[in-house]
Amino acid sequence: MLATVAVAVGTLWYSGVQTRQANEQARDDRALAKEGQITDRYTAAVANLGEDKMDVRLGGIYALQRIMQDSPRDQSTIANVLATYIRTHAAKPPAKGSSVPADVQAALNIIAARDIARDGTFRLDLHAVKLHEVDFVYRRPGSGAA
Structure with a gap:
């Protein structure tokens, strides 16, 4: 037993x-x-940034934002990609009477709204960017106010 x-x-x-x-x-x-x-998702989103159509580029930018939220460790890489995108697409001032393109504006808003505690070694570099009449739409999480 x-x-x-x-x-x-x-x-x-x-x-x-x-x-x-x-x-x-x-x-x-x-x-x-x-x-x-x-x-x-990251690879597909970055590929969309090189497309000709504005809506496809915006889709890529917002996909990167979602990845940044889902994967905090990738935030600094994504913020760097978005900053490079802004530098590339805002190297010349908009034509007189034109506003900042929607894709550049979206990338700026995402960078402005990121959680800087997750930045790691990322340092925002927007040198040589020509932005006039930029309208930041930033909502602090939980505040409900612009």
Whole structure:
């Protein structure tokens, strides 16, 4: 009888170890899949920034904003991409009577609204940017006010 109890306890222990290892493997697999999805989303969003159509570029910019929210560790990379986008697309002042293009305005708003606590080593660089009549629309989370 003692041997039967010992075998049962051993079996339960071994089963517990196997279950724990399977759970850890499943958790690791989910984390890896999530990172892959973020990478795919990032790649697609950055590709959209080079498109000719404004709505596609805006989609890419807002997709980057969503990734920044979903993956705080990627914020500094995304903020750097958006700052580079702004520098590239606002190197010349808008034509007289024209406002800042919607894509540049959206990128500026996203950079202004980011959580700077997540910036890491990122430093905002907007040198040589020609912006006139910029209208920042920034809403502090939870404030409900502009």
